[in-house]
Amino acid sequence: MNGKHLVKLGLEKKAIALAQTAATTRETAGLTRDDILSELRAVQQNPAAYAAGGVYAPLAAELLAQQAVLDARRGSDLRPAPLPYPTWGADLIDPGAHRQMDVAMRLPISRAGALMPDAHVGYGLPIGGVLATENAVIPYGVGVDIGCSMMLSILPIQPGALRTDEAGTLLLKHTRFGAGVAFDKRDRQDHDVLHESTWNDQPILQHLYDKAATQIGTSGSGNHFVGATRSIEIVSNR
Known part of the structure; x- marks a missing residue:
């Protein structure tokens, strides 16, 4: 039994060496080459049946390991087509x-x-x-x-009572836009989160406290926005 016969069976790498060792043992036992090739094909088709013990057990274990790798690779392949998903707007x-x-x-x-x-x-x-x-x-x-979101705030007032010019002034006063833009110390807004004990409990947060204090109420840069409208009227029967 030579390597060419084993390559024709589709064996490769470590499996070829293990098959050669098993074939030599079977030749010593008096089996013909055709008988051994027939047994090797049987091991290929159902390695689990030979993994428990016997002359073909090491080969069967290697074939099972190779199959596990192939299965894992198939599991990481992209689907041929995307799953359907809903789209709004x-x-x-x-x-x-x-x-x-x-x-x-x-x-x-x-x-x-x-x-x-x-x-x-x-x-x-x-x-x-x-x-x-x-x-x-x-x-x-x-x-x-990460963490970007949109929020709709509904105020308990009638649409006619909302003055958009006043709302715009309040928005500009209480938020800041742009990369690296923050509130000056005199304009910083207070918030309960700034009084949590976590700032002192975790050393890494101690160095970030001042940065957090300047960024409370800021909106960053990019596509961030704030707007006000008085076109929504809430009607309740309660």
């Missing part, structure tokens, strides 16, 4: 965000997803994209925009 979303979401929905770990009306291109998953995965965490899914 499709007319306003650029094609790049859709392409990123399509790739995310082809991941083998993806189970569900959605695109919000403000979706736009991110670093991996589009900003404004929602992705549900199984047994997986993607720390860099959306890159530096």
